[in-house]
Amino acid sequence: MTAKILAIAAWSGTGKTTLLQKVIPLLKKRGIRVGLIKHTHHDVDIDTPGKDSYVLRKAGADQVIVASSQRWALMCENADTEEFDLNYLVSRMDTSKLDLVLVEGFKNEAVPKIVLWRAGTEESAEALTGGHVIAVAGDACPALHVPVLNISRPDRVADFIAGWLAGR
Known part of the structure; x- marks a missing residue:
């Protein structure tokens, strides 16, 4: 089975990481194997x-894997300045070992998403509920x-x- 992809999307500072930090352990307790891809606009190292x-990477290796008995990481230099396609990034994961790939960010990707919205946000909640949005998590959301x-009930979000993952 290939893992389903679900994005948690919002503007910076809305609470994506905070919510995911609470929701991921709750999903794990339910036996759901979770992967995560985080989008950032910052330089990452x-x-x-x-x-x-x-x-060795600074010496010119374009890809480096660091591996131990506990974990491994693949670092790839991106000579292009373009963002990677989300499907490409998901393809780098072993989705056969996952039930769900949560994606933080990537709000413009055509994947199912839960959008976060908070009262006082510049944009309206309605502006976020286009095509692929399956739910909005927020405070004081309009109908x-x-x-x-x-958003204050991560158990309900989980x-x-x-x-959704079970197809209900």
Whole structure:
């Protein structure tokens, strides 16, 4: 079985990471195997200056895998300045070992998504509920044509995701 993809999308500072930090353990308790892809606009370097992997990557290796008995990581240099396609990034994961790939960000991708919205946000909640939105998680959300979840209740968000994943 290939993992389903679900994006958690919103503007910066809305609480995507905070919500995911609470929802992921709840999904794991339900036996759901979760992967995560996080989009960022910042320069990312997971390697540590001075370590052999860092030195060899800086020497010109375009891809470096660092592996131990606990985990492994693949670092790829992106010579192009274009963003990677989400489907390409998902294809780098072993989705046969996952039930769900949560995606933080990528709000313009054509994948199912839960959009976060908070009162006082510049954009209206209605502006977020286009095509692929399956729910909105927020505070004081107006009535919408998709389910509205309380962002302060990660257990309910996890329930919704588990139900969606099960096809309910």
